[in-house]
Each structure stands twice: as C-alpha cells, then as structure tokens.
Amino acid sequence: MTEQKTWPAPPTSGAGRAQRPQQRSGRRRAEILQAAMAVFGERGYANGSLTEIAERVGMTHAGVLHHFGTKEQLLIALLEYRDEEDVVDLEGHHAPRGAALLDHLVATAAKNMERPGIVQAYSVLVGEAVTDQHPAREFFTDRFAGLRAMIAEALAEATDRKVGDGDISAAASAVIGVMDGLQLQWLLNPHSTDMSSALSLTIDALVARLRRS
Amino acid sequence: MTEQKTWPAPPTSGAGRAQRPQQRSGRRRAEILQAAMAVFGERGYANGSLTEIAERVGMTHAGVLHHFGTKEQLLIALLEYRDEEDVVDLEGHHAPRGAALLDHLVATAAKNMERPGIVQAYSVLVGEAVTDQHPAREFFTDRFAGLRAMIAEALAEATDRKVGDGDISAAASAVIGVMDGLQLQWLLNPHSTDMSSALSLTIDALVARLRRS
DNA sequence: CCTACCGATCGGTAGG
DNA sequence: CCTACCGATCGGTAGG
Numbered sequence: 001m002t003e004q005k006t007w008p009a010p011p012t013s014g015a016g017r018a019q020r021p022q023q024r025s026g027r028r029r030a031e032i033l034q035a036a037m038a039v040f041g042e043r044g045y046a047n048g049s050l051t052e053i054a055e056r057v058g059m060t061h062a063g064v065l066h067h068f069g070t071k072e073q074l075l076i077a078l079l080e081y082r083d084e085e086d087v088v089d090l091e092g093h094h095a096p097r098g099a100a101l102l103d104h105l106v107a108t109a110a111k112n113m114e115r116p117g118i119v120q121a122y123s124v125l126v127g128e129a130v131t132d133q134h135p136a137r138e139f140f141t142d143r144f145a146g147l148r149a150m151i152a153e154a155l156a157e158a159t160d161r162k163v164g165d166g167d168i169s170a171a172a173s174a175v176i177g178v179m180d181g182l183q184l185q186w187l188l189n190p191h192s193t194d195m196s197s198a199l200s201l202t203i204d205a206l207v208a209r210l211r212r213s
Numbered sequence: 214m215t216e217q218k219t220w221p222a223p224p225t226s227g228a229g230r231a232q233r234p235q236q237r238s239g240r241r242r243a244e245i246l247q248a249a250m251a252v253f254g255e256r257g258y259a260n261g262s263l264t265e266i267a268e269r270v271g272m273t274h275a276g277v278l279h280h281f282g283t284k285e286q287l288l289i290a291l292l293e294y295r296d297e298e299d300v301v302d303l304e305g306h307h308a309p310r311g312a313a314l315l316d317h318l319v320a321t322a323a324k325n326m327e328r329p330g331i332v333q334a335y336s337v338l339v340g341e342a343v344t345d346q347h348p349a350r351e352f353f354t355d356r357f358a359g360l361r362a363m364i365a366e367a368l369a370e371a372t373d374r375k376v377g378d379g380d381i382s383a384a385a386s387a388v389i390g391v392m393d394g395l396q397l398q399w400l401l402n403p404h405s406t407d408m409s410s411a412l413s414l415t416i417d418a419l420v421a422r423l424r425r426s
Numbered sequence: 427c428c429t430a431c432c433g434a435t436c437g438g439t440a441g442g
Numbered sequence: 443c444c445t446a447c448c449g450a451t452c453g454g455t456a457g458g
Binding site: 041042043044046047120123124125126127128129130131132137140141144145148166167170171173174176177178179180181182184185187188189192193194197198199201202204205206208209210 | 254345390407423
C-alpha cells in the first residue's frame with residue numbers, strides 16, 4: 001500500500017463517472033482477493049501464479065501488482081481478509097468469549113462443510129507456513145497463540161478449572177488440532193469425515209474428562 | 214525405474230571395485246531420499262528444487278533424475294521410504310493392532326518431538342497434497358483410510374463397541390486429526406504444545422466417553 | 427491499468 | 443553420473 005505508483009492519467013473526478021474511484025478500487029481489490037483465495041487454494045501459494053489470479057478478474061499480472069505491490073503482500077492481505085470474513089456475520093464482529101466459544105467452533109465446522117474452497121485455502125496455506133522463512137509463518141503462529149488462549153478460557157469456564165492448568169492447555173491445543181486435522185481428511189475424502197460431529201464429540205469428551213479428574 | 218538409461222561406460226564388475234554397483238546405487242538413492250526429505254520439508258515440494266537436493270549429496274540435478282526419473286517419482290519414493298522408516302524399529306515391521314495401537318500412537322508423538330525434520334516434511338506435504346492434482350494426493354487419501362480403519366478397530370476394542378458405530382468412526386477421525394493438527398502448532402512454536410500429552414489426554418477422554426454413553 | 431521487458435529459476439532431455 | 447541445452451514460467455519493474 002505504500003509508495004504505490006499512480007496511473008498516467010488518474011481517472012479521478014469526471015462528471016459522467018458512476019462511482020468514485022476509491023470505491024471501484026476497493027471492490028477490485030476484493031475481487032482479486034477472492035481470486036487469490038481460489039488460486040492459492042487450488043495450487044498453493046508457491047505454485048499459484050499472479051498471472052492466473054489476474055486472468056480470473058480480467059487483467060494482467062502487472063495489474064494485480066499495481067493493487068498489492070508484491071505477491072507476498074497479496075498473501076498477507078488475503079489472510080487478514082479471510083479472518084474478517086469469518087466473523088462478519090457475528091454480533092460485534094468477533095467470536096464469542098467463554099464457554100459459548102465451544103459451540104461457535106462446532107457451528108463453524110458445520111459451516112465449513114459448505115465451503116470447501118475456503119477450507120482448502122486455509123489448509124494449504126497453514127501447511128506451507130511451516131516451511132522456512134514462509135511469509136505466512138508469523139501470521140499463523142500468532143493466530144494459534146490467540147486461539148489457544150481463547151479456547152483455554154472457554155474450557156476453564158466449562159470445567160471449573162484454572163486457565164493455567166496443564167490439562168487445560170493440552171486440551172486447548174488438542175481442540176485446535178482436531179479442527180485442523182479433520183479438515184485435511186475431509187478435503188481428501190469428504191465422505192470419510194463429518195467434521196462437526198467429530199469435533200463435537202471430542203470437545204464433549206475433553207470437557208467431561210476435565211470436569212471429573 | 215522403467216526405461217532408465219545407463220551410463221556410457223557402465224561401471225559394472227571390475228576387480229578393484231570395493232562394492233557392487235547395485236549396493237552403491239541403493240545407498241546413493243537413500244542419500245538422495247534423505248536430502249529430498251530435508252529440502253521438501255524446508256521449502257515444500259512445489260518450491261523445493263532438484264538442484265538443491267542434488268547439491269546436498271554432491272551431484273547435479275541431472276544425477277538425481279538419473280536415479281528417480283522425474284521429480285514426481287522422487288516424491289512418491291520419498292513418501293514410501295518415510296512410512297517404512299516409521300516402523301523399521303518395530304517387531305514385524307508394522308504398527309501393533311488392537312488397543313495397543315493407541316499407546317503406539319502416543320509413543321510416536323513423543324518420538325516425533327525429537328525429529329522436527331520428519332514432522333515438517335510430513336506436515337508440509339500433506340498440506341500440499343490437498344491442492345488440485347497433486348501427485349501425493351492419492352497416497353495420503355489411502356493412508357488416512359487405512360489409519361482410520363486401524364484406529365477404529367483399536368477404539369472398538371478399548372470401548373467394547375462395534376467398529377461400525379458412528380461415534381467410533383468420528384473418534385477415529387478425531388484421533389488422526391489431533392495428531393496432524395498438533396504437529397502444525399508444535400512446528401510453529403515448539404514451546405506451545407506438548408504433542409504426546411495432548412494426544413494422550415484426548416485419546417483417554419474419547420475412550421472414557423465412548424465407554425460410558 | 428497495460429505493454430514490454432528483464433533476470434532468474436525450473437524440470438527434463440540429449441548425448442556421452 | 444556430467445555438460446550443455448531447451449522451453450516454459452515466474453515475479454517484478456519501467457514507462458506510459
């Protein structure tokens with residue numbers, strides 16, 4: 001977004017223009033992000049090309065770079081965009097806190113079974129992110145840290161335990177792990193795995209187990 | 214392995230030769246597979262180059278292709294090689310059947326915390342495998358199907374249920390999911406996650422839950 | 427936003 | 443196993 005070049009004859013103002021250029025540019029950026037999500041999901045980030053993304057929105061790859069600067073910045077923008085989309089329907093535009101979060105996770109798993117493209121993009125990118133010096137590495141590291149804290153809080157509330165409890169930490173990691181791991185199996189064979197049932201069963205089992213011992 | 218060209222002056226026989234060429238070639242292949250595991254783990258399959266693999270074993274990329282034909286065949290050979298290595302220490306060279314399998318899985322998780330390279334290669338490749346037409350897609354699809362069946366059998370034995378039980382299937386998927394998902398979190402931040410503890414807790418919780426209800 | 431271009435890299439092949 | 447090469451593709455830039 002910084003040091004972006006302008007066009008030769010910037011199409012600002014102009015009486016006959018139907019929309020303000022910032023609006024059109026913003027919509028164009030969103031179109032590119034949608035295409036990037038599809039292409040990176042289908043090919044991976046390393047193997048997905050700017051040219052293919054550009055073709056899907058009807059421009060050249062130089063046009064994509066005009067909007068996002070570099071391929072890497074496009075990826076970062078895509079990851080943030082995806083996170084926003086996930087909570088855009090929720091009240092307050094953020095996931096619920098406390099024990100209600102656990103139900104929200106199960107509901108998200110059910111919703112995800114209706115949108116394989118988004119699931120595929122997420123799974124591909126998080127797998128790539130563990131490669132050395134990958135541009136999305138920090139994003140996912142921070143994302144996991146935040147999620148673990150939120151889920152630990154939810155589990156503590158549901159089981160009357162402390163957040164610092166070792167089993168609570170382990171269970172929080174496990175809940176995230178189940179979500180991510182189920183997606184891989186489901187993507188490779190949708191008939192093999194009911195993500196929301198398996199997640200729900202696991203959360204129930206962990207909560208019951210932590211309530212007792 | 215089919216239609217492989219030979220060298221101009223095949224170094225077969227020869228009295229002064231210390232080893233038979235098949236032996237040396239077999240060892241050379243293993244060296245290449247080790248290097249490929251490291252490079253694909255660090256860069257991914259799409260982004261990992263034959264040249265980098267070749268350099269690590271002291272040859273050119275054409276030499277690697279001499280041994281494996283194509284990059285894709287190298288990947289397939291690597292995946293099979295990795296699976297073999299996993300069970301080479303076990304009696305009978307296969308994972309235990311029945312309820313003992315569950316303990317084996319926890320032990321493997323503990324062992325994996327000592328070998329990040331192998332874990333990284335696995336996680337990167339399974340993530341890439343969900344992209345369209347990826348050469349490892351079938352391998353992982355079959356691998357998951359086999360694992361689910363074995364784990365379902367183990368869980369059924371441990372809980373006195375039938376293998377066909379819906380909750381048994383869901384739990385089997387969940388157990389695999391936890392293993393794979395924990396690896397991602399552990400790779401991104403080893404301090405964040407104790408893979409064997411979290412896996413053990415989850416399996417215990419699922420078994421207890423399925424024993425009761 | 428495009429055209430035109432650059433340097434770099436890649437997998438694979440020919441031929442020995 | 444290597445040298446030498448090919449065609450293809452890629453991300454990014456200049457300049458308008």
